[in-house]
Amino acid sequence: MRSSISEPRACREKAPGGEPQGTCRRLAAQLTPLGTLSLYELNLTTDGPATTGAEVTISASLVAKDNSSLALPADAHLYRFHWIHTPLVLTGKTEKGLSSTIHVVGHVPGEFPVSVWVTAADCWMCQPVARGFVVLPITEFLVGDLVVTQNTSLPWPSSYLTKTVLKVSFLLHDPSNFLKTAVFLYSWDFGDGTQMVTEDSVVYYNYSIIGTFTVKLKVVAEWEEVKPDATKGVMQKTGDFSASLKLQETLRGIQVLGPTLIQTFQKMTVTLNFLGSPPLTVCWRLKPECLPLEEGECHPVSVASTAYNLTHTFRDPGDYCFSIRAENVISKTHQYHRIQVWPSRIQPAVFAFPCATLITVMLAFIMYMTLRNATQQKDMVENPEPPSGVRCCCQMCCGPFLLETPSEYLEIVRENHGLLPPLYKSVKTYTV
Template sequence: MRFPWAHFFSLSRSLWTATDLPLQHGLYSLEITNNGPITTGAQATVQARLRMKNENVTSNWYHFNWVYAPLILIEKSEQQLNSIINVTGEFPGTFPVSVWVTHKHCWLCRPIARNVTVLHITEFITGNLTIAQIEDSRVTTHGSSPSMDTVTRISFSLHDPSHYFKSASFVYNWDFGDGVYQITKEPFVYCNCSSMGKRTVHLKAVAEWEQVGSIIHERKMMQKTGDFTTALELLETRVMENLNFPPLALCWLIKSECIPLEGDKCHLVEISGSCYNLSHTFRDAGQYCLSVRVESGVTMLQTYHGIKVRPAGIHPAFFVLLCIALVSVMLVLVLYTTFRSHTQQKYLVEVFSYSYFELG
C-alpha cells in the first residue's frame, strides 16, 4: 500500500531533481554579483542579470526566483532581464544567495538559467589599507646638495555601500611596527620613514554613533571596531635600464607650491617607457614646484621638484627703444658739433674781414 505522503515526497523529489539539471540548451547565461562584504546591520545589494547567448532567441519577460534565507529582504526590483534585491543580516557568517529564472507566469516550469553567489557578513568594520610612497627632494641642509627624504602615506578606505556609518565618528589608532604609535581622526596618516626594509603596519578603526530605538525611541550609543594589517616595504630608488616597462599613467602639475596629486586635477599622460620629456613655458619669474605622480596597477609613486625661474633679461621692445635713444643722442651730438664748428668758422671769417678793412 502506498501512502499519499509518499506520493507527495516522490513528486517533490522529482521537481527538485528537475531544477537541479544543467542549464537548458545553453541559450542563456545568468550573472550574479554582490557588493559585500558588509557589517552586521548594514544592507547588501545582490544583482542578477540574464544574458542571451544566441541573438535569434526572442526577448521575453522573465521571472527571477530568489533564495536568500536566513537573510532579511529589504527591497526587490525586477526588470525584463535583471533583478536586484537588498538584504541584511543580523549575524555574521557566510551566506549563499541563489536565483533561478523562469519564463513569466510559469514559475513551476523548468528554469532556463540559475546561479549562486556568496555574501560575507562580519560584525566588524570592513575596508582596506593602501600605501603610497612619496619621494621628496625639496629638503636641503645649509645650502648643500638635496638629501632624499621618504614620505609614506597610509590611507584607510571604508567599505560601506549602504552608508551604514553615515552618522558615525571614527578614531584611527596607527601602529607603524617600529615602536611609533599615532591616533588620528582622519583616515590617513603620513610616515617619515628613513630606514629601508620591511615592516607591518596595524590599524584599529573605531566607529561610534547614537542609535534611536524604533519602538520606545530609546537612545543608546553603538560602537564597532575593525583591525587591519598591511605590509610596508621601503625600497631604494635605482635607475634601471634595458627593461620592458608596462604602460604607466603619469600625472604632472606645476604650481607655486608642492601639493599632493589626488584625483584628476593634473595633466594625465600615458607612457610606455621609463622616460618622459616635459616641456612647459613659464610666463612669470618666481619659485615653482613640479609635482609628479606615476601609477602602475596598484603601485603609486609621487615626487616633487623645485624650479626657480629667473627673468629672461632685456625685453626686445626695450632693447629697440634703447637703440633708438642711443641713435638719437648720437645724432644730436653730431648736429651740435657741426653747428658749433660752422659757427666758429663764420666768426673767424668775420673777424678776418673786419681786420682787413681796418688795415686798408
C-alpha cells in the same frame, strides 16, 4: 543543439493565476528558444561583504554565453526571477528588463548562500532557463581596506622608497551608508616604534630606514541608535587592518675599489660597494671601451649584501674597462673602472726557454774549462821551460809555490817540514 521545454503538468492542468491552458502553452512555446541551459547564464554582482545591520545589494542579469549565437528575447515580461536568501532579511526587490535586484540585511555574522533562477513569468514550475549562486559574507566588524601610496611609481607590489613620504589611507566599505552618522577614531602603528591616534582616515609617514614593516590600524566607530523601547543608545563597531611594506633604497651608485695598473698573469681583485638596498643583481664584463651593458650581454649574479668582490687574471697587455651593472627591486645603475695591463717581467709562457739557455751556457762553460785545463797540462809536459815572461809573471803572482823544477819545490817543503823524510839518500863510497 537546442532542446524544447516540455509542457509541464501544471500547464496541462491550469496555469497559476487561473489562466486557461492555452495561455500557458503559448508562453511555453515562446520560451522554447531559451530552453537550453548551456546557452544562457546569470551574471550575479554584489556590494558585499558587509557588517551586521548594513544593507547589501545583489543583482542578477540574464545573458547569453560567449559562444552562443542566440539573441535575447525582446519581451522581458515573459520571465520571472526567483530568489532564495534566507536567513537574510529582504528589504527591497526591483526588476528591470532581464535583470533583478534585491536588498537584504544580515543581523548575525556568517557566510550566507543566495541563489536565483529564471522561469516563465506565469509558469514557475517550468524548467529554469538559467541559475545563479553567490555566497554573501556578513561580519560583525567594520569592513574596509588599508591603502598605501607613494608619489614614486614602482613596478613592484608593496615596495616603497625610504626617505620619501608615504600616504596611508583607510577606505571604509559602506555602500548603504549604514555608518553615515558614526564618529571614527583611528589608532596607527607603523611597525618601527612610531604610534599615533587621529580622527582622520589619512596619514602621511616617512620611513628613514630600509626593511619590511607592517602598518597596523585599529578603527573604532560610534553612533547613536534608537532602541525598540524608544530610548537612545550608543552603538560601537571596531575593525583591525594591516598592510605589509617593503622599504628600499634606490641604487645611488657603485663604489669601485681596486688597482688601475697591473701586470699580466697577476691575479687582480676589485671590490664593489653598492650604495643601495640588497638583494641585488650584478652583471659585469670587460670591454675595450667604457660602454653600458646591453640586456643579455653578461650573466647576472645574485648578491645578498652591499659588497661584492670581482677577481680576474689578465693574459694579454692592453687597456681594459670593467662595465658593471647593478639593480635592485627599485632601480638600477651603471659604473665603470679603467685598468691598464702591462707585460710581466717574467712571462710564464717563455720561462722554460731562458732556463734551458742558461743550463746550456753553463754546460758549455764547464766543458770549455775542462778542455782548457787539459790543453794547459799538455803544454806544460811538452814545454817544461815556459817563456821567460810567463815564468816571471808566475813567480811574482804565485810566489814560492811555482818554482822552476819539481826538485826545488820538494826541497823547500822538506826545509819547512822537518818531519818529512829526506828526498834522497846519500850514497856512501867504499874503497876496497
